[in-house]
Amino acid sequence: MDRTAAEPAEGSLLLDDQLCFALYAASRAVTARYRPLLDELGLTYPQYLVMLVLWDQDSVSVRELGAALQLESSTLSPLLKRLEAGGLVTRERRPDDERSVAIRLTEDGARLRDRARAVPVAIGDAMGLTPEQDAMAKRLLRLLTVNVSDGGSGG
Amino acid sequence: MDRTAAEPAEGSLLLDDQLCFALYAASRAVTARYRPLLDELGLTYPQYLVMLVLWDQDSVSVRELGAALQLESSTLSPLLKRLEAGGLVTRERRPDDERSVAIRLTEDGARLRDRARAVPVAIGDAMGLTPEQDAMAKRLLRLLTVNVSDGGSGG
């Protein structure tokens, strides 16, 4: 079995031994790759993620968006105002609970979906992973996210 | 319906089909997990990454740091000024090439290394991946980073 590198020591402080750095670098590289594609749609990367949720399920509250994207409302509020200013969504208080704000697509926002369809195809192509590698990466990243989020220190 | 194992459609716009979202969420979750540990060291997460480089190799230029961390000088300059203000590093022009700025650890900065040793251990524990999963994740993330950075559209 050929192994790319030796097993790093348990408490290594070398940058290249850190999974966290590989994760951080990959995340920024992917976001950078999205940028020119999303520029054409007039979206930033987090805005694109919000639109993905709305294209799947229209009329969600800020709180529900935060739950889906694991983002705080203090991140979403200004972001949603920019989407509203761009004419892609509307924001209005829910009549039955005026603490909540319902986010809905405008016609422009709904129309953008067709143009956005090319984006994940192009990115998937650029990522250059086999379907098996893609599935494995998603599985590992979700496991990591769950473990790290749950305050669990269990191995 | 259960589509956890199903192969997502090529051009799916569902949030949960996107590897990019799994990556983005994992990256933020890991950073959040680091926060309380790094708070005790008086470091932010990117500052910690810079310190990892310096603990391995003292006296590096801004350019070299940028190459190691894949960050621009416009990110590093203010970050390094904060580290300098915190008394962890010094910045001075290189005598042989006064365009370059040499970043060096102060005694406090060097001393911090011992306290930092517990950090990757705690994080590794929280991540809860087996050594095989950890190695696989790093391998996939690096492959992803290279593919996505190289402008390659190859599959």
Add this chain to the structure above:
DNA sequence: CTCAATTAAATTGGGCACTAACAGATCGAC
């Protein structure tokens, strides 16, 4: 029921990070 306290949802403000675009200084070649 009425009023105060508590909880919930969203917003606002401040600090750090990231990017793109630009400005200053220095080096090397000529």
Add this chain to the structure above:
DNA sequence: GTCGATCTGTTAGTGCCCAATTTAATTGAG
């Protein structure tokens, strides 16, 4: 000495998190 290239720093805009505030709904004591 001039010119192009290199290295660093600065500025403006967005995103992210934390802490504090505002507004609305709920709960509890009388």
